[in-house]
Amino acid sequence: RGGGGRALARAEGPAMRVLLVEDDRMIGQAVLDALRADHWAADWVRDAPMADTALASQSYDAVVLDLGLPRGSGLDVLRRLRQRASRVPVLLATARDAVGDRIAGLDAGADDYLVKPFDTGELLARLRALLRRSAGHADPVIRHKGVALHPATREATLDGQPVTLSGREWAVLEPMLLRPGVVFSRAQLEEKLYGWKEDISSNAVEVYIHGLRRKLGSDFIQTVRGLGYVVPR
Ligand code: CA
Numbered sequence: 760r761g762g763g764g765r766a767l768a769r770a771e772g773p774a775m776r777v778l779l780v781e782d783d784r785m786i787g788q789a790v791l792d793a794l795r796a797d798h799w800a801a802d803w804v805r806d807a808p809m810a811d812t813a814l815a816s817q818s819y820d821a822v823v824l825d826l827g828l829p830r831g832s833g834l835d836v837l838r839r840l841r842q843r844a845s846r847v848p849v850l851l852a853t854a855r856d857a858v859g860d861r862i863a864g865l866d867a868g869a870d871d872y873l874v875k876p877f878d879t880g881e882l883l884a885r886l887r888a889l890l891r892r893s894a895g896h897a898d899p900v901i902r903h904k905g906v907a908l909h910p911a912t913r914e915a916t917l918d919g920q921p922v923t924l925s926g927r928e929w930a931v932l933e934p935m936l937l938r939p940g941v942v943f944s945r946a947q948l949e950e951k952l953y954g955w956k957e958d959i960s961s962n963a964v965e966v967y968i969h970g971l972r973r974k975l976g977s978d979f980i981q982t983v984r985g986l987g988y989v990v991p992r
Contacts (some may be wrong), residue, residue: 775820775890776800780810780836781852782829786875790823793879799886807831814840814847820893821886822849824869826860834863841868848889852877901936903990906975908933922974927952931967935980935990944987964988 777794781787782805794801802817804810806829814822814836822840826833837849851864851872861872870892871885887910891899901908905918913929915922924932930951935943948964968980968988981989 776802776818777886778810778813778817778819778822779803780805780807780822780828780833781825782806782827783825786825786852789879790882793883797883805829807833807836810836811839814845815843819847821889822847823852823882823886824849824864825852826857826864827854834860834867837864837867837869846893848886848893850882850885850889901933903936903939904979906936906979908936917975924974925967925970927963928967928970928974931964932971932975932980932990935988939990940992942983942986942989948988 777799779787779790779794779801781790781803787803787805791801791803802813802819804813808830810824810828810833811831813819824833824837828836833851837851840847840849848871849869851861851869852875853860853864853872855874861874864872870889873882873885887899899910901910906922907916908929909915910933913926915924915929931948934948934951935941945964948967952963952967968982971980979990981991983989
């Protein structure tokens with residue numbers, strides 16, 4: 760998937776950080792790759808004591824927790840986490856036949872679960888939903904002055920009419936739309952394009968701004984001379 764689909768809650772604050780607790784190397788690596796490709800900062804630990812240590816000493820925005828762990832149980836990790844009064848959202852990853860584990864996990868304070876093998880796209884969507892809820896946003900849509908972005912479906916509308924944005928246009932627009940009135944430098948917007956793993960031409964941002972103005976109206980994004988670009992409040 761492209762680099763523009765950052766979650767609402769995530770883009771409003773500092774970079775979101777996830778702890779992945781998973782002893783299976785293939786699953787762990789796949790999830791880690793998916794998280795990082797989606798611009799999450801992620802730490803990966805592989806057993807229960809390391810999970811306890813990480814959760815007690817670091818601050819995370821979400822946890823992806825396997826229940827069957829070496830040197831302890833994921834359920835006990837979760838119970839200890841909640842005993843410390845942590846409210847961090849926890850997404851369980853459980854085996855297909857482990858309905859008892861899921862019930863025990865949810866009752867012990869997990870917020871959601873996925874059954875293995877799961878699609879990493881679904882995992883990211885569930886994390887976005889957990890973060891949205893923990894940030895107090897029920898509405899997943901980013902709206903400003905007639906423009907609406909739906910990050911989950913990558914659909915954009917202008918005054919209710921569909922607008923087709925390229926992935927790169929989306930990546931440039933989304934952060935500005937989340938923070939109307941905040942000036943973004945060209946370098947800051949270029950960073951939003953780096954997830955595409957391609958060389959960025961020196962005028963790339965200008966090209967996408969031009970395309971966005973053509974689609975959303977020439978005044979929707981304003982140039983602040985010498986500083987960058989802004990979506991006015
Ligand atoms: Ca396991």
